[in-house]
Amino acid sequence: MYQLKEPTQKISLDAIKVWRISDLINTTIALIIFVFLVYLDRLYNWDSWIEITLYALIGFTCISAIIELIILPVYKQKTWRYEIDDRCIQLKYGGVFKKTHIIIPIDKIYFVDTYQGPIIKKYNLVTIKIGTIGLVHDIPNLPFERGIEIRNNIALIAENYKRQSEEYGT
Secondary structure (H helix, E strand, C coil): CCCCCCCCEECCCCHHHHHHHHHHHHHHHHHHHHHHHHHHHHHHCCCHHHHHHHHHHHHHHHHHHHHHHHHHHHHHHHHCEEEECCCEEEEEEECCCCEEEEEEEHHHCCEEEEECCHHHHHCCEEEEEEECCCCEEEEEEEEHHHHHHHHHHHHHHHHHHHHHHHHHCC
């Protein structure tokens, strides 16, 4: 019987910087919107519950930003693992409350792609996208050369698996 080994491959340490920058951009945009709404509240003298709600949202966003910018990126990088063999791809990640361990059989892979947005491109990283019939799974923030090698390797394994299946009529 085939035994799966626990995923051991890690993503890049630069993932921490990428996630921090991305979260900082999102938080800044949210705070700008909330501050603008507070300005409109003062200008048009809206109901007091709107002002209270806006200040509560600003406070919640600031507390959330501290957690998302300092703690979560480090934790995500330390817990994100993947493993690729000739039968399946394993993705394992998660937090304190929810852990995810995905096993993707090689015969269910329809495409493999790489993605490089402006932030991860700055750090010479790449995200691999693995498409199955219903979902697209990501292996985020891998070093560029390693990511291209993994993408090509997955494509080759999937192609060989499909060719063998056709030869044996399964």
